[in-house]
Amino acid sequence: MTVSxxxxxxTPASAATVVALAAVPLLLGGSPYHLFLLNTIGVFAMLAxxxxxxxxxxxxxxxxxxxxxGLGAYTSAILTTHHGWPFPAAFVAAMVVGVGxxxxxxxxxxxxxxNFAMAxxxxxxxxELVYNQWSAMTNGPIGFRGIPAPTLFGLTVLExxxxxxxxxxxxxxxxxxxxxxxxxxxxxxxxAMRENETACRTSGVDVTRVKVTLLLVSSAIAGAAGSLLAxxxxxxxxxxxxxxxxxxxxxxxxxxGVRSLPGAIxxxxxxxxxxxxxxxxxxxxxxxxxxxxxxxxxxxPTGLAGLAGGLSARMPWAAxxxxxxxxx
Amino acid sequence: MLETxxxxxxxxxxxxxxAVDLAVERGEIxxxxxxxxxxxxxxxNLVSGLYGVTGGRIRLGGRDITxxxxxxxxAAGLGRTYQTPQIFPELSIFDNVAVGxxxxxxxxxxxxxxxxxxxxxxxxxxxxxxxxxxxLPVGLGALAATLSFAEQKRLELARALMGGPAxxxxxEPAAGLNRVEIDxxxxxxxxxxxxxxxxxxxxxNMKLVMGLCGRITVLDFGRxxxxxxxxxVRRDPxxxxxxxxxxxxxxx
Amino acid sequence: MSEFLGLLVFGLAIGSIYSLVAIGFSMIYRATGxxxxxxxxxxxxxxxxxxxxxxxxxxxxxxxFVLSGLAVAGLxxxxxxxxxxxxxxxxxxxxxxxxxxxxSIILVNVALFVWGTAPLSYPEAYLPKGRVIGGIVIVPQNxxxxxxxxxxxxxxxxxxxxxxxxxxxRATAENPVAAQLMGIRIERxxxxxxxxxxxxxxxxxxxxxxxxxxNFDLGLIGIKSFAAAVLGGFGQVGGAMVGxxxxxxxxxxxxxxxxxxxxxxxxxxxxxxxxxxxxQGLLGAGRTRPD
Numbered sequence: 001m002t003v004s005x006x007x008x009x010x011t012p013a014s015a016a017t018v019v020a021l022a023a024v025p026l027l028l029g030g031s032p033y034h035l036f037l038l039n040t041i042g043v044f045a046m047l048a049x050x051x052x053x054x055x056x057x058x059x060x061x062x063x064x065x066x067x068x069x070g071l072g073a074y075t076s077a078i079l080t081t082h083h084g085w086p087f088p089a090a091f092v093a094a095m096v097v098g099v100g101x102x103x104x105x106x107x108x109x110x111x112x113x114x115n116f117a118m119a120x121x122x123x124x125x126x127x128e129l130v131y132n133q134w135s136a137m138t139n140g141p142i143g144f145r146g147i148p149a150p151t152l153f154g155l156t157v158l159e160x161x162x163x164x165x166x167x168x169x170x171x172x173x174x175x176x177x178x179x180x181x182x183x184x185x186x187x188x189x190x191x192a193m194r195e196n197e198t199a200c201r202t203s204g205v206d207v208t209r210v211k212v213t214l215l216l217v218s219s220a221i222a223g224a225a226g227s228l229l230a231x232x233x234x235x236x237x238x239x240x241x242x243x244x245x246x247x248x249x250x251x252x253x254x255x256x257g258v259r260s261l262p263g264a265i266x267x268x269x270x271x272x273x274x275x276x277x278x279x280x281x282x283x284x285x286x287x288x289x290x291x292x293x294x295x296x297x298x299x300x301p302t303g304l305a306g307l308a309g310g311l312s313a314r315m316p317w318a319a320x321x322x323x324x325x326x327x328x
Numbered sequence: 329m330l331e332t333x334x335x336x337x338x339x340x341x342x343x344x345x346x347a348v349d350l351a352v353e354r355g356e357i358x359x360x361x362x363x364x365x366x367x368x369x370x371x372x373n374l375v376s377g378l379y380g381v382t383g384g385r386i387r388l389g390g391r392d393i394t395x396x397x398x399x400x401x402x403a404a405g406l407g408r409t410y411q412t413p414q415i416f417p418e419l420s421i422f423d424n425v426a427v428g429x430x431x432x433x434x435x436x437x438x439x440x441x442x443x444x445x446x447x448x449x450x451x452x453x454x455x456x457x458x459x460x461x462x463x464l465p466v467g468l469g470a471l472a473a474t475l476s477f478a479e480q481k482r483l484e485l486a487r488a489l490m491g492g493p494a495x496x497x498x499x500e501p502a503a504g505l506n507r508v509e510i511d512x513x514x515x516x517x518x519x520x521x522x523x524x525x526x527x528x529x530x531x532x533n534m535k536l537v538m539g540l541c542g543r544i545t546v547l548d549f550g551r552x553x554x555x556x557x558x559x560x561v562r563r564d565p566x567x568x569x570x571x572x573x574x575x576x577x578x579x580x
Numbered sequence: 581m582s583e584f585l586g587l588l589v590f591g592l593a594i595g596s597i598y599s600l601v602a603i604g605f606s607m608i609y610r611a612t613g614x615x616x617x618x619x620x621x622x623x624x625x626x627x628x629x630x631x632x633x634x635x636x637x638x639x640x641x642x643x644x645f646v647l648s649g650l651a652v653a654g655l656x657x658x659x660x661x662x663x664x665x666x667x668x669x670x671x672x673x674x675x676x677x678x679x680x681x682x683x684s685i686i687l688v689n690v691a692l693f694v695w696g697t698a699p700l701s702y703p704e705a706y707l708p709k710g711r712v713i714g715g716i717v718i719v720p721q722n723x724x725x726x727x728x729x730x731x732x733x734x735x736x737x738x739x740x741x742x743x744x745x746x747x748x749x750r751a752t753a754e755n756p757v758a759a760q761l762m763g764i765r766i767e768r769x770x771x772x773x774x775x776x777x778x779x780x781x782x783x784x785x786x787x788x789x790x791x792x793x794x795n796f797d798l799g800l801i802g803i804k805s806f807a808a809a810v811l812g813g814f815g816q817v818g819g820a821m822v823g824x825x826x827x828x829x830x831x832x833x834x835x836x837x838x839x840x841x842x843x844x845x846x847x848x849x850x851x852x853x854x855x856x857x858x859x860q861g862l863l864g865a866g867r868t869r870p871d
Contacts, residue, residue, distance in 0.1 A: 098719060108856060118810060125803070126848045177803075291686060292684025293678060294686065297675040297679040301675050
């Protein structure tokens with residue numbers, strides 16, 4: 001059955017996947033490098049899911065997403081380091097500030113898609129500039145160090161292994177949230193809006209409100225991811241929250257498949273791995289991104305998930321990961 | 329129930345609708361007719377809020393809705409179908425119809441998180457009931473794109489009815505239907521009226537209009553040129569002229 | 581007072597650059613609905629090509645302008661012909677817009693590869709000493725920018741309003757379907773759009789690069805021309821002209837009186853404010869009501 005209200009999340013496949021992912025650190029036997037990599041992938045997977053919600057399902061070209069990521073990171077960093085806030089409170093604050101940033105952008109939602117895309121793009125640029133210039137708060141281009149490890153329920157999370165579980169829980173929670181959102185009247189309205197906005201309006205759907213909700217939710221997610229990153233690395237700096245990252249996130253969503261949740265996670269993993277590898281190749285590595293974006297948009301707009309969907313005709317088990325329609 | 333008071337719409341120099349007064353009583357089935365380009369669909373677009381008026385007021389159940397957004401009008405009890413069925417081809421039958429609930433129960437974050445089972449159950453029952461009413465016996469999970477043209481029209485109608493509208497605007501509901509389907513449609517519209525819904529329909533099929541509608545409003549060049557019962561309108565020289573040309577009208 | 585004059589000249593000069601790039605950007609948007617994110621990078625390529633020409637051939641400035649313009653025009657057309665046109669049939673605008681982001685990255689990296697990372701200065705001969713007007717150094721280049729910019733704008737204006745081709749171009753941009761019905765060859769108009777906008781961007785690149793430096797980064801300056809395009813009313817060519825000048829002025833004056841570090845933020849915030857308050861831009865006509 002097609003994506004609809006009526007489907008639930010817990011199937012044998014999904015349960016198995018969750019258990020398998022939970023077991024990964026045990027299998028890796030504590031290699032710090034691999035765990036660090038996985039943790040980073042985890043954080044970016046959270047972001048990719050959030051962006052996918054707003055871009056893939058909402059059809060909103062949010063080009064400043066990394067800026068919101070930064071809002072969460074800096075908020076959490078500043079509150080814990082300079083003001084001694086406990087991690088859970090800072091985490092929540094990070095989400096709130098993320099949402100706050102989105103609220104600032106809300107009036108823009110009424111704009112036509114193109115103007116809106118431009119506004120998000122510029123908003124992202126502004127945020128990046130602010131992170132760089134407002135040294136008093138963010139410490140400017142040198143970056144913000146000394147962010148403490150998070151303390152939850154009296155335990156300080158120091159080991160990458162334990163951090164893995166923190167991120168894992170956050171990621172699963174987020175996935176569930178988005179899944180439920182999509183398989184609800186809200187999700188139906190979303191998909192209907194993609195197909196025929198006019199019919200939605202005269203059927204009673206408050207299109208603006210739906211879009212605003214999407215923006216707010218995705219911004220909260222970005223804020224949360226930011227907080228997690230900040231405390232994981234103990235150090236953050238402006239370039240992580242600028243246009244290059246926004247493009248990388250875009251790439252993740254495009255690669256995985258604009259409307260496939262598992263796809264976003266796969267996309268995040270692939271891109272992160274590519275970034276790790278190509279930093280070895282040097283400066284020209286970026287061109288890979290550019291070429292990939294162009295090629296994917298031209299030949300495979302549904303991403304890898306679309307490919308899987310195409311394959312599903314022959315291999316039914318792959319269908320679970322396939323996205324439905326051709327055009328985002 | 330539905331009133332337009334001197335409603336006009338002008339597009340940069342072209343006057344599509346010119347000071348049209350309309351007063352539809354509760355429980356009526358009103359026909360809107362006129363030659364092509366007379367402004368009928370534009371009038372519907374004004375009433376449902378897709379266009380803003382350049383003059384005049386619109387009232388629904390006594391309440392002025394001229395400045396109200398389309399979705400709020402739907403929530404207030406205004407349902408609508410289109411000349412070509414505006415359905416969601418990639419969505420399931422259930423989803424297509426369920427969108428119609430959005431006016432009564434705006435899709436919210438909260439609904440996605442709590443009380444889903446109950447919501448699902450109630451919605452499912454309501455959708456099935458409506459589909460039964462419009463005589464569309466298809467599986468809830470089927471894709472809307474697989475339906476035939478006539479079935480898609482029914483689907484759209486079902487969606488419009490889900491909101492429990494007080495007034496239903498039907499734009500050429502009979503277009504593209506064969507005689508059997510049209511008969512079924514007439515019966516269905518009658519049943520809708522019997523449920524207390526006020527129906528306003530645009531149609532080119534004169535036989536249907538004359539037979540079904542209590543009163544008929546005739547538009548030409550954006551203006552109302554006649555209004556009355558089927559007989560009155562049929563004999564009006566202005567109407568004949570509008571449809572058949574000047575010389576024909578002169579002979580009446 | 582003289583201080584103000586200096587600011588005025590400088591502001592208008594940089595504004596002309598924004599205008600030249602913004603006009604192209606607007607034209608493309610108008611004709612195809614596309615947000616061409618790689619357009620500012622075309623300007624950058626113009627600056628780089630100009631650098632190569634300047635160091636290899638010592639041709640006079642105006643020729644550099646024209647030659648670079650032509651080169652970039654060709655590049656712009658190529659990208660459209662082989663990158664965008666095949667995708668237009670798909671019908672998904674979002675895909676195209678994302679693809680332009682990809683092209684932007686490609687262009688920047690190509691520039692990096694060919695010209696390296698170090699900022700390259702045009703030869704001495706192209707940088708005659710400037711005069712100091714009211715505390716601001718005004719180089720002849722600035723006047724050239726201003727001059728070329730104004731001339732270009734006047735010519736464009738005449739082109740769009742007086743020539744048949746220009747009017748056809750506008751018609752295509754306004755309403756492609758109607759234009760086609762009137763017998764205008766759409767694809768040809770689109771080709772012309774990309775060629776013309778590429779030319780302007782390339783030329784603008786030379787002007788800017790000769791004063792500042794030629795570097796793969798130059799596209800960042802061009803990004804501000806997005807602001808100019810929106811400021812003037814997205815898609816309105818005349819508006820892009822005005823928007824660019826206004827942006828240049830506001831930015832220069834703001835940097836002088838407020839803070840130069842925040843100069844970019846001023847430009848961007850202005851852009852967002854305009855989008856919010858008057859989405860149709862300063863010159864844009866028409867309704868904000870949807871549909």
